Amino acid sequence: MTKKVFQAESKRLLDLMINSIYTHKEIFLRELISNASDALDRRYYLSLSDESVSFDRDDFFIRIDADKDARTLTITDTGIGMSKEELEQNLGTIAHSGSFNFKGENAPKDGVEIIGQFGVGFYSAFMVAESVTVKSRAFGSEISFEWQSSGPDGYTLEPCDNIDPGTQIILKLKPDDGDEKYEEFLEEYRIRGIIKKYSDFIKYPIKMCVQRNRVKEGSDNEHEEYISLETLNSMVPIWRKNKSELSQEDYDRFYQDKRYGYEKPLKTIHMNIDGAVSYTALLYIPAAQPFDFYAREYEKGLELYTSGVLIMQKCADLLPDHFAFVQGLVDSADLSLNISRELLQHDRQLKIMAKRIAEKIKSELLSMLNNDRDSYIKFFEIFGRQLKYGVYADWGVNKDALQDLLMFKSSSEKKLVTLDEYVSRMKEDQKYIYYAAGQSVEALEKLPQAEAVADDGIEILYFTDDVDEFAIRILQKYKDFEFKSVADADIGIDAAKDETDADKELFEAVAKELAGKIKEARASARLKTHPVCFASEGSLSIGMEKTLNLIPGQEAPKAEKILEINRDHSVFSALQASHKADAERFARLARVLYCQALLIEGLPLEDATEYANDVCNLI
DSSP: OOEEOOOHHHHHHHHHIIIIIOSOTTHHHHHHHHHHHHHHHHHHHHHHHOTTSOOOGGGOOEEEEEETTTTEEEEEEOSOOOOHHHHIIIIISTTOOHHHHHTSTTOOSSSOOOOOOOGGGGGGGGGTEEEEEEEEEOTTOSOEEEEEEOSTTOEEEEEESOOOSEEEEEEEEOOOBTTBOGGGGGSHHHHHHHHHHHSTTOSSOEEEEEEEEEEOTTOSSOEEEEEEEEEOOOOSOGGGSOGGGOOHHHHHHHHHHTTSOSSOOSEEEEEEEOSSSOEEEEEEEOSSOOTTTTSTTOOOOEEEEETTEEEEEEEGGGSOGGGTTOEEEEEOSOOOBOTTSSSBSOSHHHHHHHHHHHHHHHHHHHHHHHHOHHHHHHHHHHHHHHHHHHHHGGGGTTHHHHGGGOEEEETTTSSEEEHHHHHHTOOTTOOEEEEEEOSOHHHHHTOGGGHHHHHTTOOOEEEOSTTHHHHHHHHOEETTEEEEETTBSOOSSSOOOOOOHHHHHHHHHHHHHTBTTBSEEEEOSSOSSOSEEEEEESSOOHHHHHHHHTSTTSOOOOOEEEEEEOTTSHHHHHHHHHTTTOHHHHHHHHHHHHHHHHHHHTOOOSOHHHHHHHHHHHO
């Protein structure tokens, strides 16, 4: 028996294949099953063009046999088989692919799909096997051949005892070594798990001989063993069925079977796209947030299949971050894969798919918003924050796509409303979309700064998420209306009240007492019943300052604070009375008013002891 030598390039590539390319050793079974499915496709295609080749669905299958005593795993298919020359080409020369050639000018035109694009996938078997034997008989031939190799050193190729048309691959597993337990690939549960994960939707039955026990006939408790040939895969993926064949119960069952979530999804999206890149997508919008959704460890992404074979568990490139909550899968036969199938060779196809998927998700969310408001509100309460992050992220590149999906609580409606609904109710002379930012709706309803706006009959949006103001600053305006915080220095309603020269001196004295803490003090045009509040100038609001303060390890920038005092409140009279008559009392009053403004905003007191003493002294 003459051993043939791999070419130097092939030898190096085989070594790389065994040691580096694949992330998980279990991938070898996916590759061998994919190649077997490929061979069955080619035999089926031959039956379409050659009347002498019969087609009987029962004759098309893949079989797996595990022999623990011999430490062998055998994968058999009833496909097209290989001649001696084809074995030499496809297995003797690494990176030559019969399937790839088949996709050329001789490719079938009737939708038959060939999974294998790179013959090198076969060599993943050497990750777990110390030797690989391939017996094959080309369909229509009377002679079988055997290819055998123990790795990079070379291979043999000789005639062998005849087998049925098709191919048989026998893996002699490596000895267990430390943490590497190769014998696990002979266990039924492990084989079932790998097939369920990667090859469940191969369209041919994957059968396996399994040992079972049953009660012996005529006996109450005596058992006997028997061999059962069981089909391990589902074969027909739900996403390849026509929508008319499926009920929502079918979609929900698949959702739960795939463990995307335990509750029924809020929305199911089933897409079939033909174009520059053809693909099918089955997407779900969950009804509950994954426990780790906002954790650093959370992985977004859709399962990626090619012709029913799982290629990536989480393909992050198929989903933008703002739709990271979407679960589901994409299946395409048009993808260009790299040598290990685990990474895409080019990203152009992915970008085309990702763009269409994002557009479809947005369209379905808008449809839910307009036609199933209760479901959309439930969705938004769970994932709305993610949409707001999407507006803020990447310098607002997605803001136009997301703005119509946003909702905020409203002062007049007492419920979540869209920006479009707010604008439709604006007063005729209203210039801005007004909002108030704080920790809760209850706190914002009592906010002193909102008095003037509310008294003018203007609706206020309540921002209670820490990302809200950041998102709105990126959005800037909606339908040509700018956003305006009720705490802005200029709220655009009434001009500040005229001040006498005496008042001017008083406010300058307050600012001097609070130097370094506020930018200025002034009479308030917005306060009606409350004594004091903060207004802010510049791009950083007080609410944004509070959010940035929560980031550990850095000192947050400070908002430019203006202390506004209500001249119609009795506290102003006390200030006036002590302004020049009692400097110490005036200073205490100024400090107390500043601390009260801090407390209203939910900001920490800089010196709680001083504040307590000032209050007691004033009492």
